[in-house]
Amino acid sequence: MNAKTARHVLFDLDGTLVDTRAAVECSYRKVFAQVLDRDFPPPNLPAEVFAMRPAEVFHEVEPSRAEELYEAYQRSYPTCSDHVRTFDGAAELIGALIADDRKPSLVTNKGLERTLLDLSVAGISPDQFAAIVTAEDTQERKPHPAPILLGLERAGAEAANAIYVGDGPQDILAARACGMECISVTYGFYEANELKGLGPRAIAASIDELAEELGIGAFRGTAA
Template sequence: MSAAEPDVARGVLFDLDGTLVDTIGLIVASFQHAVMAVTGEAVDEATARSWIGRPLLPVLLERSPTHGEEMDRVYREWNRANTERLIRPYAGIAELLADLAADGVPMGIVTSKRREIAQYALDSVGLGSAIALLGTLEDTSEHKPDPAPLLLGAKRLGVEPRDCTYVGDATVDVLAARAAGMRSIAVSWGAGTTADLEATTPDLMVGSVGELAAYLLAR
């Protein structure tokens, strides 16, 4: 943990991909498949990882304004077909969510994923009933690093933004939390590199689920 730890907030909002559920390999492979299938171009892992955390279609339209929508379709089709094969749980996350619930901590998920596929990902690792989806792609017109999704999540949680912590694995998560007036916790087991995350100066950086649990449950 960082030397200067922030006060523990009353409500906790989580990112999904790379934070609660290990979808990194699935997402990278989905990007690589979609771009190759439609344009014949290869995408390296570092580039694909850098796209994680943002809405899918704008990323692919940036890659190719001409073929972005077709890549979006191919990505979604391949991703759904391979989710159960490639998705993985993170050890300790189910227990952390159960402990937070037992302590009466308000919590939920704010993600850039579509609601249906986000729920499918949670169900695939047995977390479907453990935590609510409070904000998904369909819920706001602006997306991370814009604060709008996080502010909506806090509203639905019934907690003031200043009393919330947002936990995520990407630089856009830290930036969105700061813009929303929330505390930020960056986790190092997801898509973002430690150097990139540290450069955004989160309130706290953790390297394991156990470290995250020790902080969030210190109430």
């Protein structure tokens, strides 16, 4: 598949279109302080805690209270939503794809409520996407192919005419399992050395580079 002509471009959300690191950290700090009476991050967590899903973080910290902590996280996240930022040029890139008669879609492991909240704060309308797939839509999560396969189905797309864009190893693996290529971005939660070995089609260090890989030649974004 030629990424520059693929009619369907399916995007991850966190670390790809929106920068949620500060919002996630805010929510963790509230949960740790209010529920556990301790500081975040605890010393026993991996260095790149922001690449982990919240449920995984809480299972590492307090396995017996993981569900309680995750529910507290879900409640606290909206109170931290003002920390969500769009990566510079991301909203413009979605618009440029549509103007080029191409179809962007969104496939994320995040739940629908937080997805819509993030998009609202970031200034990206959900109506711009041909399809949206969130955590509630499939039992499996990326790197399983099910979310992307559902995204293709909802968008009326074939894998042969689509490409996926994401910032993590799970995105590359899920896309490959669907028979698709993946463009990896390194301005999110993962660095290039964590992605190169998995063989993405390309690696983009900014929205501008991503736009170039997608063949949006007239795009004028701002480096992330």
